[in-house]
Amino acid sequence: MIRKFASVVLLLILGYAFYSLVAGFVPDGELNRSAAYYAENTARETGAQNIVTAIIVTYRGLDTLGEVTVLFLTAAIVAQVLSHSRAPAGTRGSGFLPAGELLETGTRLLVPLILLFGVYVFVNGHLTPGGGFQGGAILASAMLLLLLADPMRRFSHRLIAKVESISGLTYVALGVMGLVLAGGFLDNRILPLGQFGALFSAGAIPLIYSLIGLKVGAEFSSMLESLEETEDR
Amino acid sequence: MITIAMTTGFVLILIGLYGALTNTNILRMIVSFTIASTGVNVVLVSVGYMPGRTAPILDDAVPVGSATTSIIDPIPQALVLTAIVIGLGVTALMLAYAYRLFRIRQTLDISKIVELKW
Amino acid sequence: MSNIPFVMALLLAVAMIAAALVAVRATATVGAVLAAGLVSLFASVMFLLLAAPDVAMTEAAIGSGLTTFLFFFVMGRIRREGGGND
Numbered sequence: 135m136i137r138k139f140a141s142v143v144l145l146l147i148l149g150y151a152f153y154s155l156v157a158g159f160v161p162d163g164e165l166n167r168s169a170a171y172y173a174e175n176t177a178r179e180t181g182a183q184n185i186v187t188a189i190i191v192t193y194r195g196l197d198t199l200g201e202v203t204v205l206f207l208t209a210a211i212v213a214q215v216l217s218h219s220r221a222p223a224g225t226r227g228s229g230f231l232p233a234g235e236l237l238e239t240g241t242r243l244l245v246p247l248i249l250l251f252g253v254y255v256f257v258n259g260h261l262t263p264g265g266g267f268q269g270g271a272i273l274a275s276a277m278l279l280l281l282l283a284d285p286m287r288r289f290s291h292r293l294i295a296k297v298e299s300i301s302g303l304t305y306v307a308l309g310v311m312g313l314v315l316a317g318g319f320l321d322n323r324i325l326p327l328g329q330f331g332a333l334f335s336a337g338a339i340p341l342i343y344s345l346i347g348l349k350v351g352a353e354f355s356s357m358l359e360s361l362e363e364t365e366d367r
Numbered sequence: 368m369i370t371i372a373m374t375t376g377f378v379l380i381l382i383g384l385y386g387a388l389t390n391t392n393i394l395r396m397i398v399s400f401t402i403a404s405t406g407v408n409v410v411l412v413s414v415g416y417m418p419g420r421t422a423p424i425l426d427d428a429v430p431v432g433s434a435t436t437s438i439i440d441p442i443p444q445a446l447v448l449t450a451i452v453i454g455l456g457v458t459a460l461m462l463a464y465a466y467r468l469f470r471i472r473q474t475l476d477i478s479k480i481v482e483l484k485w
Numbered sequence: 486m487s488n489i490p491f492v493m494a495l496l497l498a499v500a501m502i503a504a505a506l507v508a509v510r511a512t513a514t515v516g517a518v519l520a521a522g523l524v525s526l527f528a529s530v531m532f533l534l535l536a537a538p539d540v541a542m543t544e545a546a547i548g549s550g551l552t553t554f555l556f557f558f559v560m561g562r563i564r565r566e567g568g569g570n571d
Contacts, residue, residue, distance in 0.1 A: 141388035145381055152377040161369055161417060165435055169442055173434040177425055185423040185438070186539045189445040201449050208456035212463040255542075263424065263538035267452050271546035278554055331426070350452070354551060357459050361466075361558040368494055372535055375498040379505050379524070386509035394514050394560065398521045401552060402505050405528050408544070412537050422536040444537045451543045458552055462559045469563055 181327035181336040182260040190265070191339050191346075195309065195320030202302065202349055209353045213360040241283040248276040256347030260336040266343040270350025277355040281362055291356070298352035301345040308338055308345070372413035379406025391478045393465045397458065404454045408447045415443030490534050497534070501527045518556040525549035 165173060172185055172193065182188040190198050256269030312321035322342070328335030383403025387396045416439055423441035425431055469475055501524050508520035525548035532541035 138389055141385065144388075145385055148384070149377075149381055152381070156370065156373050156377065159369070159373065159414075162440070163417075165438075165440055169440040170435050172441055173423070173438055177431040177434075183425045184539070185425065185441040186444050186448065189441055190448065194445065197449065201453060204453060205456050208460055212459050215463045215467050263422070264542050265539065267448060268539075268542045268546050271543070271551060275546065275550055278551070330431075354455075357456075358551070358554065358558070361459065361462065361555055361562075368491055368534075371491075371494045371498050372531060375501055375531070378502055382502070382505045382509055390509070392514065394556070394563075395509075395517055398508055398514075398517050398556070401521050401548075402508055402524055405525055405544075405548060408540070409528055409531060412532055412535050412540055415537075416535045420536065422538050424538075439536050444540050447537075447540050448543050451540070451547055455547050455552055455555075459555055462555055466559050466562060470566070475563070 177330060180322055180339065181330055182339050183331055183336075184260055184263065184265075187260050187265050187339065187343065188336075191260075191342050192320065192322045195342075198346065199305065199309065199320070202305070202346060202353075205350065205353045206298070206302070209357045209360075212357055216360050237283050241279050245276050245279060248279065249273060252276065252347070252351065253344075256344050257340055258333070259343040259347075260339045261331065261333070266346030267350055269343075269347040270352075271354060273347070273351030274354030274358060277351075278358055281358065294352045294356050294359075298349055298356070301348040301352070305342060305345045305349070308342055312338070368418060369413050369416055372416070373410055376406045376409030376411075376413060379403065379409065382406075391476050393468065393475050393477050394462075396477075397461045397465060400461070401454070401458055404450070404457075408450055408454075411443050411447050411450070415440035494531065494534055497527050497531050501531070514560065518553060518560070521556075522549045522553040525552070 164170070172189060176182060176185045176188045180188045180192050182192075252269045252272035254269075255264040255272055256266045259265030259269070308324070309320040311324050313319045316323040320342070322337035322339045325337045325341070327337050334340070380403050383399045383401075383406060386399030386402065390396050390399065420437055420439045421429060423438040423444070425434055425438075429437050465475070468480075472480060474480070504520045504523040504527065508517045508524060511517045511520060525544055529541045529544035529549065532538075532544055
C-alpha cells in the first residue's frame, strides 16, 4: 500500500510540474532562427520539397546514421538474447494456429502491393510525406503478413543480413563521397539537384532514403522474425 | 488546440508512469512505457505547432518564397520521427529481456523476483 | 469553420486518455496491448491535426502496427510455454 501511495505522490509532483509547463507556454509567433533558416534555404541548398526529409537526411544526416546503427544493434541484441533461451521440446513456434485459406489467398494478393507501396513511400520521401523509416516499416509489415499467414515459414537470414549490410555500407560510402566531392559528410550535392519537385531531384536524397528504407525494413523484419520463431539455428 | 494536445500528452505520460509503477506484471509495465513515450511524442509535436500554418512541405500551396511565414517548425517533427523509430527498438529490447526472464523464472510477476531486493 | 479541428482534437484527447486508462487498468494483458495500439492510432490522427504528416505516418506504421505485433508474438510464445495467465 505504501508503494502505491508513494507513486501517487510522485505523480502529483510531476503533474504539478507539467501543469506549470502548460500554463506558462506561449506559442511562438514566428519561426525561430534555425527553423527559419531551414524554411528559407532548404529548396535552394538541397532541392527537396519535404523539409523534414531534408533535415533528417542532409542537415542532420549523421544523427540518422547513428539512429540506423542503434536499430541494427537492437536487432542484433534481440536475436542474440532470444537465441540463448532455447525453447523446451514440443513448444516451438509462437502458438498461432495455421491460417485459413482466406488469409493465405489474401496474402498472396496483398504482399506484392504492400511491398510496392513501401517502395513508393521511400522513393518519394523528398516530395511527399513519408520516407525511409515509414517505407521500411511498411516493408516489414509485408513480412509480418507472411509470418501470420504461415507461422512455420522461415525467411532466409542470409538474404536479410545481406540486404542490411549492403545498404548500410552503401549509405556510409555515399556519405564519404559527399566528403570528397561536395561540402561535407553526407552532403547530397554529389548528384545534380535537378528540377525542383521532380522524382529524380534533390541530389542524393532519394538514393540515401531508399537505402535507409531497405536497411530499416531488413532490421524490423529480423526483429519480428526473431521474436516470432523459437527455433534456433 | 496546442493546449489540448499538450495537456493530452502530459496526461498520457502520467498515466503511463502510473501504470509502470503500480503494475507487477512485466508485460503490463512495458505497455505502460509505450504509452508514456507516445505522450512525450505528442507533447514535442505540439510544441512545434503554430495556429494557422501548414505542414513543412513546399508544394504548389506553399511557394518557396513565402515559406518562412506559412509553415510550422520542422525540427520537432524530425526529432519525433527519430524518437518513434528508436521507441520501437527499445520496446523490442525490453520484450526480449522480459521473455528471457520468463524462460528462466517461469513467471512474469516481478514481485516474485526478490534476489536483488533490499 | 475553424471549430471542426478543435472539436476533433477534443474528441481525440478524450478517446486517447480513455484508451490509456483501459491499457493501464484492464484485467487481460491482450486488452491492454490492444488499447495501447489504439492510443497510438489516435495519436497519429492527432499528429495529422497538428500538421505533421510525416510523424503521423511513422506513428501509424510503427507505433500502432509493429509494436502491437511484437507484443503479440512474445505473448504467444509465453502462452505456448504455459504462463502469463495473469
